[in-house]
Structure formats: C-alpha cells, structure tokens
Amino acid sequence: MSDRHKPVVILGAGLQGCCVALELAQRGVRVVLLDRDEIPMNRASLRNEGKIHLGLVYANDRTLATANLVLQGSLHFYNLLAKWLGLAIDRLSCSTPFNYLVANDSLLTADELAKHYRAIELEYHQYLKRYPQLNYLGQRPEQLYRYLTSEELAIYFQSSYFRTGFQTAELAVDTEQLAILIRQAMERSSSIQFLPSKLVKSVERFNGLFRIEGIDPEGTWLLEGQQVINATWENRLAIDRSIGIECIDGWLHRLKYRVIARLPESLRDAPSVTMVIGRYGDVVIRPNGTVYLSWYPLALQGWSHELQPPASWDDPCRGRVPQKQARDLAAGVLEAIDSWFPGIGKSEPFLVDAGAIFAYGRTDVDKTTSGLHDRTKIGVTSVDGYHTVDTGKLTTAPLFAMTVADRVMDWML
Numbered sequence: 553m554s555d556r557h558k559p560v561v562i563l564g565a566g567l568q569g570c571c572v573a574l575e576l577a578q579r580g581v582r583v584v585l586l587d588r589d590e591i592p593m594n595r596a597s598l599r600n601e602g603k604i605h606l607g608l609v610y611a612n613d614r615t616l617a618t619a620n621l622v623l624q625g626s627l628h629f630y631n632l633l634a635k636w637l638g639l640a641i642d643r644l645s646c647s648t649p650f651n652y653l654v655a656n657d658s659l660l661t662a663d664e665l666a667k668h669y670r671a672i673e674l675e676y677h678q679y680l681k682r683y684p685q686l687n688y689l690g691q692r693p694e695q696l697y698r699y700l701t702s703e704e705l706a707i708y709f710q711s712s713y714f715r716t717g718f719q720t721a722e723l724a725v726d727t728e729q730l731a732i733l734i735r736q737a738m739e740r741s742s743s744i745q746f747l748p749s750k751l752v753k754s755v756e757r758f759n760g761l762f763r764i765e766g767i768d769p770e771g772t773w774l775l776e777g778q779q780v781i782n783a784t785w786e787n788r789l790a791i792d793r794s795i796g797i798e799c800i801d802g803w804l805h806r807l808k809y810r811v812i813a814r815l816p817e818s819l820r821d822a823p824s825v826t827m828v829i830g831r832y833g834d835v836v837i838r839p840n841g842t843v844y845l846s847w848y849p850l851a852l853q854g855w856s857h858e859l860q861p862p863a864s865w866d867d868p869c870r871g872r873v874p875q876k877q878a879r880d881l882a883a884g885v886l887e888a889i890d891s892w893f894p895g896i897g898k899s900e901p902f903l904v905d906a907g908a909i910f911a912y913g914r915t916d917v918d919k920t921t922s923g924l925h926d927r928t929k930i931g932v933t934s935v936d937g938y939h940t941v942d943t944g945k946l947t948t949a950p951l952f953a954m955t956v957a958d959r960v961m962d963w964m965l
C-alpha cells in the first residue's frame with residue numbers, strides 16, 4: 553500500500569527509467585524522474601552499439617537461458633516503443649543486418665554456433681506462433697541465419713581471419729535517434745516531471761514513504777515518494793545498499809569505448825559485423841552513412857569490482873574524452889578493424905566516447921567459464937514499494953519497464 557498523494561519517483565533517466573516513466577504515465581500515474589545529468593538518455597543508453605539482440609552472441613550459455621531472455625526482450629522491443637512513441641517510431645532507423653564472423657581462435661566452433669542459432673530460430677518461431685502480435689523491429693523474418701558462402705565472405709572481409717561466417721537477421725537501432733525520440737515523448741507527457749542535475753546519494757524508508765536524498769548545483773536536497781524505482785545502472789548497487797538491499801555477489805563494471813565515424817561511400821551498404829566468440833569487435837553500418845566501431849582489446853579500458861565504478865569513468869561516459877586520447881583510440885580501432893574489414897580504415901572518426909557495462913563475472917569473455925556469457929541475473933527486484941532494475945541490455949529495457957509498471961500498480965492497491 554502507498555500514499556497516493558506523493559509521486560512515484562524514478563531514479564535514472566536512461567532507456568530503463570524513461571520507459572518506466574512513459575508506461576506509468578500512460579497508466580495515469582504521476583511520476584518524477586531524476587537524473588544527475590542535464591538531459592535524459594545521456595549515458596549507456598546513448599553511448600552503446602544499439603544491437604537488438606536475438607541471443608546469437610550468447611552461444612556460450614549452453615542452457616539457452618540468456619538467449620531466450622534477450623530474444624523475448626527483442627520481440628517486445630518495437631511494439632512497446634511504438635506504444636510510447638506513437639507514429640514517431642517510424643523515424644527510428646536500423647543498421648544493415650549483421651554478419652557473424654567466426655574468428656580462427658573463436659571459443660566455439662562454427663558447428664557449435666550453428667547449433668545455437670538453430671535453437672534460437674526454433675524458439676523464435678514458437679514465440680511468433682504463440683503471440684501473433686510479436687515482431688523483431690517491425691518485421692517477422694522467416695530465417696534468422698544462414699552460412700555465408702566463401703565467395704560471399706570474401707566480398708567484404710579478409711577471409712583468412714575467419715573459419716566461416718553467417719548472415720543473420722539481427723539489426724541495431726540508431727541510439728542517437730532513439731534518445732531524441734524518447735526525450736520528445738517525455739516532453740509531450742504532462743504526467744512526467746523531469747528533474748535534471750540531481751545526483752541521488754541515498755534512499756530510506758520513513759513513515760510509510762521513501763525519502764530520497766542527494767545533491768545538485770545548489771546543495772543538498774530531499775524528496776519524498778510513495779514508491780521508488782532505481783534505474784541508475786552502474787550506481788544502482790550503492791543506492792540499493794543505502795536502503796538495505798544487498799546485491800548478488802560477483803558483479804563487474806567494465807568501461808568500454810566506441811568510435812563513430814563517417815563511412816567511405818563504397819561501404820555504405822556493407823553488412824554490419826560481430827566477430828565471435830572472444831575479445832573481438834563490432835561494426836555497425838547505419839543508413840545515414842555513419843558507422844559504430846568497437847575493437848574490444850582497445851575499447852575496454854576499465855574493469856572494476858567496486859560497488860560503484862571509479863569517478864574517473866564519469867567524463868568519458870558523458871562524452872568528454874581528451875582530444876589526443878580520442879584521436880589515438882580512433883586510429884587504433886580503425887587500423888585493427890581494417891586488417892580484416894578492408895576499407896574501414898578510410899572512415900573519418902568524429903566521435904569517441906564510452907559507456908559503463910554492468911554484469912556478473914570475474915574473467916573476460918575469451919574464457920569459456922566467464923560469467924559474462926550468462927546474462928540471466930537481470931530484471932526487476934521489488935521490496936515493499938522499492939523496485940530496483942538491472943536492465944541487462946538495451947534490448948530488454950522496454951520489457952522490464954512493463955514488469956516494473958505492473959509491480960508499481962500492484963503496490964498501489
């Protein structure tokens with residue numbers, strides 16, 4: 553039960569917090585959405601790759617549980633965004649489809665990968681049959697993957713680097729566009745009050761309510777709410793702990809950089825790529841002639857098992873990267889990718905920034921036993937009106953927003 557005169561307070565205006573706000577607003581709930589930044593959608597939900605995962609990349613979780621979870625997220629992603637964005641959803645553009653290229657020293661063989669992809673495709677068809685309204689980014693492709701022929705592989709790639717490749721139906725959304733559309737939808741809603749520049753320090757229970765404390769440019773502030781949703785991603789554990797919720801052991805924060813560049817004309821229709829499975833990289837080719845580039849050995853620049861990542865991560869996660877560092881990183885990433893994707897090196901980088909990734913694991917993705925292959929410990933935990941969300945992936949944020957909204961409504965009864 554809760555005091556209906558106070559607002560529901562959402563901490564963190566990334567995709568997770570914004571989707572919860574939009575859904576609660578549609579259900580007639582007044583919400584206050586706080587963020588330490590001046591605008592919503594300024595952190596990981598903006599500075600990521602934008603892939604809407606079908607689960608293909610999680611082949612080393614042999615239980616299929618991770619793939620299944622992200623697959624569900626991806627099949628709800630478009631409809632839920634359309635519910636909140638309305639017709640503006642048509643302005644959200646997608647990348648070219650991903651090729652999955654199997655590196656010579658991949659953790660899994662091509663046969664093992666094909667087996668995983670086949671299992672996902674089966675699962676996918678079962679979902680589509682059971683729920684005719686579901687779709688993958690507005691489409692219902694018949695086939696999710698097929699082997700590339702060696703001739704096809706050689707069109708764009710240095711074949712000697714790969715055992716084989718797959719063409720897949722997987723796509724990425726343009727995260728800059730997504731951020732703009734989400735911000736606009738929130739501005740249109742009279743039930744959402746966005747409070748910028750509010751850094752949350754703690755939450756406590758008080759007289760059946762929640763007291764949220766923090767700092768802003770004017771000093772300290774205090775806010776009361778009937779329920780609280782913690783969607784602060786890499787700061788979530790610290791805020792949970794302040795209200796007495798302990799986290800599962802074994803968490804990890806990683807700092808990963810990305811490079812955005814203008815593509816040479818000749819590669820504008822090339823496939824997007826994920827190299828599997830190990831410490832490799834991704835290339836996302838967007839319809840506006842830009843490309844997202846990530847090469848894991850260079851892009852991964854922070855690793856922390858502390859409750860909160862180091863303060864030094866804050867600047868790159870807000871897009872502030874010193875010019876020389878940005879130039880050197882971009883040059884290194886372009887050179888590394890150009891060796892197996894010739895021509896990429898001619899791209900012109902214009903943005904380098906980073907995002908924090910929260911997950912569970914002690915060792916890196918090139919180890920078969922790494923916890924990073926399993927992303928099932930994600931989702932919503934609720935304790936008497938306090939809801940904390942481990943978003944897991946951009947892909948799963950809209951689906952988890954529905955779970956949060958259901959729990960908020962239940963607690964109001």
Ligand SMILES: Cc1cc2nc3c(=O)[nH]c(=O)nc-3n(C[C@H](O)[C@H](O)[C@H](O)COP(=O)(O)OP(=O)(O)OC[C@H]3O[C@@H](n4cnc5c(N)ncnc54)[C@H](O)[C@@H]3O)c2cc1C
Pocket residue numbers: 563564565566567568569586587588589592593594595596597598599600601602603604605750751752753783784785786787788808809810906907908909943944945946947948949
């Ligand atoms: C480089 C990179 C690539 C990725 N690629 C993909 C991908 O291809 N596909 C995919 O599905 N996922 C991907 N992800 C993961 C995805 O970006 C995240 O899972 C998702 O964006 C998390 O959303 P969120 O809203 O929880 O976090 P965020 O978007 O980070 O939002 C959290 C918000 O909380 C605010 N906040 C934090 N602490 C406080 C505080 N104390 N007080 C007030 N406000 C606070 C922040 O300012 C921020 O606005 C990637 C992540 C990274 C970093």
